[in-house]
Structure formats: C-alpha cells, structure tokens
Amino acid sequence: MREMELKVSQVKSKAKEVSELTGLKSQIGKKAEFSGSVYKIRKMSGFAFLILELPDGLLQCVWSEETSKFSIEDIKENMCVTIKGFVKEEPRSKIGFEVTAEEITILSAPAEEMPVVINGKSMNASLETILDYRPITLRNEKERAVFKIQEGLVRGMREFFYQNHFTEIRTPKIVSEGAEGGSNIFHLDYFGKQAYLAQSPQFYKQMMVGVYTKVFEIGAVYRAEKHDTNRHLNEYTGVDFEMGYIHDFTEIMETETAMLKAAFSFLKEHYEKELELLAVEVPVIETIPAIRFVDAKELVSSTYNRVSREPDDFEPEEERLLGELIKKKYGSDFVFVTHYPEKKRPFYAMEDPENRAYTLSFDLFFRGIEVTTGGQRIHGYKEQIEKMKRRNMDPELFTSYLMMHKYGMPPHGGLGIGLERLTMKLLNKDNIRYASLFPRDINRLVP
C-alpha cells in the first residue's frame, strides 16, 4: 500500500485564466503575456498591425523590426499564438490601449486558408454561406457579439426570476402527450413506443405551479415547421414562466413588462461594448400599451383601409402594421394584444366569463412581430374536463396532466417567449437564423 499512496497526487482548486481585454487593461505600463488567435494582419512600411482575437474583443498588437524578436512573415492569420509584449496607452484605440509585441509562440497553425472572409467589419456573405461555415463565421467580431447579447438577455431574465422568487425547472423534451397537438410535431421511436419532442413545457410548468407557485424554464422547444420563413425555427429556445394565485391575467402581462425592463437594464449595464458594436437601440420600457384583439384588428383595417383574410388571427402584415401604428401613436416598440378568440387558443386557455367566445389571453408584439403567447389557464378539474369534451378530446389520454387539476390547483397563468425572435428584433435582423448559433430549419440539419 505504501508504494501506491505515492501515486496519488492532489489537484488544486484553480480556475484556468485566459487573456481578456478587461484584464489586460489593468496591465497598462507593464509587460504582459496573453494568447489568442490572429484575426488580421495589416502590414505597413516598417511595421505591422497584428490584430488578436481575445475572448472579449479585438486587441491591436504592433510589430516592428526594432521592438519585435520575430519575423512578421512567419505569422499567418488564424494561427493561435501567445504573445509577450508591453501594454501601452493608445488614445486612438477604442479600448484605450495596444501592445508592442516582443515575443511570440505559435501554438497552432491552420491547415488551410479561410474559404470566407471573416475578419471584415461585418460578414460580407449571404446568410446561406454564413450558416454553411458557421463554426468559423461565428468568429467574426459582430457575429460573436450577437450571442453575447443573447447571453445577456438570458442572464438578465434569470436574475429577474430569481429576485422575484421563481424556481428554475428542467422538464423533459421527450414526451408522450402533446401540449398543443397538431401536425407540426416531431415523432420519435422510444423503445417501440410513440414519443414526441415537446412543443412547449406547458403541461409540466403548470404541474410545477402546484409545487413551487412561481416557476420558469429556459429550454429547447420543437416545432416541425414545414414552412421556410424568416421567423420560424424548428428548434428554438422558449423562455417560459408560469405563476399561481393570480387575480387576473393582467398580472402576467405586468410581470412580463417588469421582466423585459429588468433584462434590458441588465443588458445595458453588462453588455455595453457589444450593444455599441452592433449599434443596438435597446427599448426603454415604462408601460406597454394593450389593446383587445377585436379592437386591434379593427384599428389596423380602418387605419390602413385593409381587409383581413384571417378573422381569428393576425396575418404577418397586420402584425407589422399594428407595430408601426402603435410606435407612431404611443412611441412603444411593444404592444400587448389581449382577449384572443377562443377557437384559436388551446384547450387549457381560460375563457372570458364576460364573453366565452374570447379568452383571458394575450400575445406580445415587438417591432411588428409576435414574441410571446400567454394567458390564464383553466385550473378547475371539472371545467377542464368539460372543455376537453367540447373539443372532442379524450381526457383519458391526459390522465397525468389532469392529475394536478383533480387534486387541487390555484388560479394560474403564464407565458412563453421565443428567445431567438426577441434577439432578432432587438438586433433588427431580418431573419431569425441570425439569432441562432446553429439554426435548424426544414433544409438545415448541419452544422
């Protein structure tokens, strides 16, 4: 045994440090060593700029024959290197400093030259090309910033949830009962049984209201969309919350308003650099206008003298016009539309007791596109069973869902937000695929 013991070493607790602009800034006036990939080389007469990509941005290093102990000819773009050099103030630089490169160690070199230009101001390529080469086009400074901002949105929303005593949940995506049903559902063979990919965490988050009162989940959602549009993905991120003991469904809208406000503040506080790089105008939210579905339809049709072919829903063009109109009259990028027709809402939506043709529900539109669907749910067992029967659904198939109703549920409601849509509109992108790292659509399964 004695001999064996000697073979046991001890691993200490130490977070791997990497070179960051934020850290290097404190090294001004000193020598520093840092690693990154060579984003761009710009040769001038007698000297050169060696732009390094660090985790949080680009760093300008200056090479010159006098100060650098290596030949610039040995350095190629997209090499991964470690540089030793002197960090000095540089007022003309956006970050306020640059580095005189003295020594370099080449850690790895690419096998081939990039097939697309990734080190331009922005990606000057078609969406198709950008997505085909996603593992490398994401290295572009601006593409990178998109997903930092998305990270910031998620962090800001989570912070809001924790501060307001929501519990974070993780519910299964392989399910046997479909929440919304319908044809846009992915089927899966589960050891000989028929299973589906969850179209939303609806059933589970409702169940969890019975456990924790206020819950949220930020997770994948699957819709087998056959349409190739600029606003649909087949795998996207749902930001879902659900809460109990509501007096009224407007409390859900108030909470969403507070959440968006908090998330945007968080973003402005922690992701300033990325917002600036992408020239993002973050909406300032105080209140959000709300209008009933029938009034919104009428308002759009009377204002624009337009006949809708969809009496019970919005056409994409109507969404756009409503957004335009509200922006003009109320200065708001957001608008709630409430009281959707009963026939267009799922079986768990609570009907408006004042007019049962409508529901206590809402959508939220952001810059002309729907980003949220929410509302109050039926919490009574008898009411839910009756509603299912009116819809010719068999309650027997929903036994585990109805268990919560049977043994007691508080009045409750919630919503689901499409994270990529929110990101897309915040960044004024014209296609949702720009807001997904590796988008999935009817034609795209790779990379």
Next chain:
Amino acid sequence: MREMELKVSQVKSKAKEVSELTGLKSQIGKKAEFSGSVYKIRKMSGFAFLILELPDGLLQCVWSEETSKFSIEDIKENMCVTIKGFVKEEPRSKIGFEVTAEEITILSAPAEEMPVVINGKSMNASLETILDYRPITLRNEKERAVFKIQEGLVRGMREFFYQNHFTEIRTPKIVSEGAEGGSNIFHLDYFGKQAYLAQSPQFYKQMMVGVYTKVFEIGAVYRAEKHDTNRHLNEYTGVDFEMGYIHDFTEIMETETAMLKAAFSFLKEHYEKELELLAVEVPVIETIPAIRFVDAKELVSSTYNRVSREPDDFEPEEERLLGELIKKKYGSDFVFVTHYPEKKRPFYAMEDPENRAYTLSFDLFFRGIEVTTGGQRIHGYKEQIEKMKRRNMDPELFTSYLMMHKYGMPPHGGLGIGLERLTMKLLNKDNIRYASLFPRDINRLVP
C-alpha cells in the same frame, strides 16, 4: 381614430408578488394576507393547526373559535386559499413565527382526495408510486427541497462560469452527426432525413472554443440506454464546459475543482434551509486526489484482493471500492482518475505523447460513482484526420466538425458533468430517478 385610441390601455411594470415565508417574517407583529395550499390540517380540542404550503416552505396557521371568523370544518386539505391573520413570534417553530388565522377565502378546491399521502415527513411510498404520481408527490416538502438544491447547484455553477469569463451557449439537440456514435442513440425522422438526438454538445462546444475561448452549456443530453439501472437516465442534464489555450489537461481538472468548490459554497450560502431539511452533508473541497487509471485498477485489486473482468474500464463495484478507499485514506468524497486507455476514449481524445496507449483524459468520481468525463482534445487537423482513419471512420462524414480544425484551433479541452448524478450523490439517494423531476427510462415516458 379618436374613438379607437381610447381602447388602448397601458400595462405597468410590476412583478407579481406571492406570499413567501421570507417576506412574511418581516410582518411579525402585524396583520398580513397571504395565499397557499392547505398542506395539512391537525385538529386539537378547541383549536386546530392549518399548515399552509408557501413557495419556500410550510407555515403554521392557528385556527380557533375565538379568533377565526370561519369554520374549520369548511376547510379541506389541498384547497388553495387566501388567509388574513396576525403574524406572531413563535419560538417553538423552526421558522420563528406562526399566524393566527382570522379570515379565509377559498380560491379552489380539489375534486378528489389525494390517492397518496404527500404531507408526511417524507414520502412513504415506493419509487414507482412516487413517479406515477409525480405532479402531486413533488408537493411533498422534502421532494420539493431536492429540486431547490438542484437549482442551487446550477446557479452556483453558472455564477462560477460568468465570474471566470465563460460564455453561455445553446447548441442544437437535433443533430445529424453523432458525437460518440454507438447504439444508444435516439433516431428521429427529420423531414425525411435521418437525424439523432444529441448525446452530448461535444462537437458544438469545441467549435465554440474557436469563437469565445471558454464556453459552457447546461442542457439536455440523450442516451437511448436499454438498461434499467439506478444510475442511468435516457434524458438528463449535462453541465458541459470547454476551454482553449490550455497548457495541460490538468488545468481542466483544476477548473472543475474550483467550480465544484464554488457551487457548494453558493449552495451553503443560499439554500441552507433545504440542506438542513434533507440533512445534506455538503463536501468541503480543498484539493481532490488524482490517480492514474492503471494505478487505480491495481490499487483496488490489491487492496480488496479482487480480480477485475474489465481491464480497460471500471466495473460499478470497482468505482464504489475506489471511492471507499480514497475516502478512508484521504478523507475526500471525490477522486480524479486520469490517463484512460486510448481504446476506451472517443476519437477526439488526445493521446498521451509519453504512451499512446493512454489518453490525456480523466473521470471524476463522487462517493463511488462517475460524475464527470473530460480531457484534452486533438486540435490539429492532420492529427484528427489521421486518428479517424486509424479508427476506420470516414472524415467526409464529419466535414462541419472538422472545419474548426482545418482553419485553426487552440489547444483545448473540457468536460461533461451529469447534473442528476451529482444531485443524487450529494443527497445520498440510491436511485438517480429521485434527482429528476420527470425521469425518462426505458419504461417511463409519463408523466
């Protein structure tokens, strides 16, 4: 238009408040109104205890004929109610206060009595029953605490990641190239194409190292496990991180050590009540012992005079014995095992240059069970292609994965942690299903 304008109201920003023990505590000596479900009624002579379940714990309310304006006979367990009453100090209570219930409003009543007892000290039922009735058994005080602790672990880990400049990513779970391959993979029909559910975010997190240097993802992972064991789930949560510019794979282990230490500290700071309720002993981590694979095998076999039937891997019993042995000799609940045989590691694992039969890889064991697999990856394009060919793999099928290698990657590595396994062992549960809200196994797809 003027008439229409009047129909637009404004939704204010206001987070829905719910009654919480933490909030009520500040109301001691005052009247308060709060809502919850009736967890338990205990009738005594002349008075009764009405135990209410609030989002963060149980609250004792006292009913008596003198002080309460309602009949206790009207109240049933699992009703959702709003109570008005006087909050007063009560030193005998664990939370330090109770409420004299004056008025009650019944918000909803269950349609049937609970088929299982959920308001005992803990769930006195078989795992099978607990899972069959999951939507309601989760309402048990202790079951609820399990997933608050899991939330705390995740929050603690995320905090660590953000503080150490990791970027959070979301990668697709519908994929066309399988990371590890093999038979335990779920197949999916994707618009006529063959797709799979991701067995890990391995390929994508590596790609993202080329973008952000340090990345993490906490998301679903799918394994079509046909074996019904106490340690496998078919859908579980992977905590994955990956980082570039490492000098050595031990930096990954150091980072994991730091992360676990940080997560456990966070847990102790913010989830004390739940840890106490479940009597959880949170490990104190300073350093973690590490031993090479061959030495660990030898150590177990010589100490316990035991012949292993698995020369290139651990049997579950060996994992248990190794854990026991390390705990005894080093007082550690954790142990790293390093340098796994090449033939048992995936094609992207970097071989040990000192002995190519082994890899620069590791597993982490926690209380006798593997909770992490990690290591350094091959970053050179040529090296990766050659390795694939040695394994009779066709690099053509991995074009999008190999793109990052081709155009330049830093030395890098990372790991994946099974969140439910970590939770299971932390709570000393004997079955991983206790650590998943709605577990998926070969027989269980509902609820």
